Amino acid sequence: MTAHTALIDRYFDIWNETDSRRRQVLIEKTWASxxxxxxxxxxxxxxxxxxxxxxxxxxxxxxxTFRRTTAVDGFADRLRFSWELSTPDGVSIVKGSDFGQVDADGRLRAVTGFLDEAPGVA
Structure with missing residues (x-):
């Protein structure tokens, strides 16, 4: 597993974490201040x-729940990946692609997200 893949897997752990204290710890580990x-x-x-x-x-x-649906593609301090949001029954309701920038410490500096498929999005 690459460093970028591990970083983005933590990113999704954050999106899925419902305990605010655990989520805050993950945010501090994953995102630049x-x-x-x-x-x-x-x-x-x-x-x-x-x-x-x-x-x-x-x-x-x-x-x-959110999950990564593609490999993490990256070079230098840039990366991209796709994802989906699923209902509790496992039905995908939104799909997107995110592009990120990583800081010198290996944390996310910026993420820009795009919605590829969503209700009401043509």
């Missing part, structure tokens, strides 16, 4: 903002 996240629906800055954003997604989609 001044990191940013942006997609067509959400944006966040720094650890507290990322945690609040993920908490809001958990409130909107209780018991849903």
């Amino acid at each position: 001044d990191a940013t996240y942006v997609d067509p629906l959400l944006s966040a800055q720094a650890h507290d903002g990322i945690d609040a954003m993920i908490r809001a997604v958990h409130e909107r989609f209780p018991h849903h």
Whole structure:
């Protein structure tokens, strides 16, 4: 497993973690302190903002899970991967692709997400 793959697998552990204390520990390990996240629906800055954003997604989609659907492709400090959000019954309801930048310490500096398939998205 590459360092980028391990990093992104932790990224998904964060998205799926419902315990706020464990999620905060994972965020600190995975994201740079001044990191940013942006997609067509959400944006966040720094650890507290990322945690609040993920908490809001958990409130909107209780018991849903995110998973990586492709290998992590990367070079230098850049990476990309695709994912899906599934219902508790395992039905995929949203698919997307994310592009990231990693800092010198191997933590996420920035993630930009795109929705590839979502209800109401043509």
